[in-house]
Amino acid sequence: MLTAAALLLAAAATGHAHTDGGPAAREGAGGGGAARGGAGAFWVEPDSAAARQAAVWRRQGRLDDARMIERVAARPQAVWLNEDGPGATVRAQVEAASKQGRTAVLVAYFIPHRDCGAYSAGGARDAAQYRAYIDDFAAGLGATGAYVIVEPDAVAHMVAGCKGAAAGERYELLAHAVRTLKRVPNTKVYLDAGNAGWIPDERRLVGPLRAAGIAAADGFALNVANHYTDAASTAYGHRLVRALGGGVRFVVDSSRNGNGPYVGVDAWCNPPGRALGTPPTTRTGDASLDAYLWVKRPGESDGTCRGGPKAGQWWPEYALGLARRAKDQPPGA
Numbered sequence: 414m415l416t417a418a419a420l421l422l423a424a425a426a427t428g429h430a431h432t433d434g435g436p437a438a439r440e441g442a443g444g445g446g447a448a449r450g451g452a453g454a455f456w457v458e459p460d461s462a463a464a465r466q467a468a469v470w471r472r473q474g475r476l477d478d479a480r481m482i483e484r485v486a487a488r489p490q491a492v493w494l495n496e497d498g499p500g501a502t503v504r505a506q507v508e509a510a511s512k513q514g515r516t517a518v519l520v521a522y523f524i525p526h527r528d529c530g531a532y533s534a535g536g537a538r539d540a541a542q543y544r545a546y547i548d549d550f551a552a553g554l555g556a557t558g559a560y561v562i563v564e565p566d567a568v569a570h571m572v573a574g575c576k577g578a579a580a581g582e583r584y585e586l587l588a589h590a591v592r593t594l595k596r597v598p599n600t601k602v603y604l605d606a607g608n609a610g611w612i613p614d615e616r617r618l619v620g621p622l623r624a625a626g627i628a629a630a631d632g633f634a635l636n637v638a639n640h641y642t643d644a645a646s647t648a649y650g651h652r653l654v655r656a657l658g659g660g661v662r663f664v665v666d667s668s669r670n671g672n673g674p675y676v677g678v679d680a681w682c683n684p685p686g687r688a689l690g691t692p693p694t695t696r697t698g699d700a701s702l703d704a705y706l707w708v709k710r711p712g713e714s715d716g717t718c719r720g721g722p723k724a725g726q727w728w729p730e731y732a733l734g735l736a737r738r739a740k741d742q743p744p745g746a
Contacts, residue, residue: 454695455489455560455706456510456517462727463712482712482729484736489693490668490707491518491562493725495535497546499523503553510559517559518693518706521550521590524564526578532682532716532724540586547590551597558599560664562708563590563630565637568621569607580621588626595629601703603664606633609641609649610674619656631703632662638709640674640687643667647702654701667691668707671739682718683731688738711735 458464463486470479492506503519510517523546527536537543554561564587571580587604595602604627612618627633633653636646643665650663671688674680691705712732714721721728 454516454704455693456506456513456515457487457489458492458506461486461490461710463732466712466727466729466732478733481733481736484689484739485711485732488707489515489518490710491520493520493522493710494550495522495527495725497523497537497542498549499546500549500553503550503559504555507554507557507559511557518562518708519550519559520562520708521547521564521594524567524583524586526575526583528566529570529575530577532718540582543586544589547593551593554594554597554600556598558597558601560601560704560706561594561603562634562637562664562706563587563594563602563604565605565634565708566607567605568618568625569605569611572607572612572617572621580624584621584624584626588624588629591626591630595631602630603632603634603703604630605637606635606653606663608636608639609645610639615649615653616656618653622657627657627661630661632664634664634666634706634708636666636670638666638669638715639681640670640672640684642670642673643691643705645673646670647699651701662701662703664704664706665702666708667693667705668709668711669735671735679718682715683721683728685719685734686738687735688740689735690739 463482467479467482467486470476470482492502494502506517506519523536523543525537525539525543528534537546567583567587571578571583591602591604594600604622604625606618606622622633633650635650646665650665654661654663667690669687670690672686675684675686677684689711693704693706695704697703697705712728712735714724714726714728714731716724721731
């Protein structure tokens with residue numbers, strides 16, 4: 414699920430028109446709240462790959478395709494920070510969001526032995542480099558804050574079995590990340606906890622999540638870069654909350670779960686027939702669910718499977734398919 418670090422954005426950048434509320438049934442319901450609450454809480458990056466693609470297709474006369482891809486471009490999506498020295502990019506993101514009264518969604522993704530050597534392998538060379546990365550990330554947040562998802566897959570990989578990574582060191586580094594980021598004012602921190610199908614017995618996650626600092630976080634994140642439905646993810650989230658003893662909340666990545674999970678080999682990797690899911694919103698109607706977020710950026714490849722480019726690279730044809738199959742998201746909205 415690797416994605417290239419975002420280019421620095423001009424502080425004066427203006428965003429797209431925001432239509433980032435959830436379905437009508439959710440909009441009137443109380444949700445988990447946000448740094449700046451409501452369905453329009455999150456910032457839309459104005460120069461995303463989807464926005465650039467829409468502009469190209471308009472120039473080429475592919476107007477229907479351009480309108481379709483705007484289903485992606487018009488929604489707030491997370492920015493992944495996967496390289497050393499993220500502070501300047503973080504600062505540019507949160508300042509641009511703040512100028513519009515919105516909140517940036519960011520992903521810390523630099524843990525040593527990242528992705529256990531799979532498609533998104535990489536990360537910090539050692540613990541010292543990772544701690545410096547997190548400290549720089551936190552400094553970039555300033556007092557503006559953001560929603561921060563901490564290290565997708567890092568905990569679940571250890572529970573499932575990850576050769577090359579020492580559990581004790583990994584959990585200590587994750588706890589450092591949670592503590593450091595949570596000290597920043599107005600910042601919500603969610604430690605990734607995998608998805609509803611990865612570790613079916615949620616009780617296996619309790620000890621690792623506690624060791625990784627869940628007590629200092631706002632909660633955990635589910636379904637990042639995966640396709641389980643909102644209903645399945647929410648049910649799993651409630652079971653995990655209970656297993657943890659309550660008092661924590663969670664967010665769900667709904668970016669590509671509109672048609673639920675694919676049944677077949679490598680179901681996680683660029684699966685066919687998937688669709689955009691619930692647009693990002695804090696209006697969830699669930700007291701434990703803080704937000705639906707688009708953490709995985711729709712249209713960015715999971716890896717070189719099913720004809721895709723390298724992990725994190727923009728794949729316009731795949732993005733177009735996600736948009737065409739989306740429900741309750743008219744073109745341009």
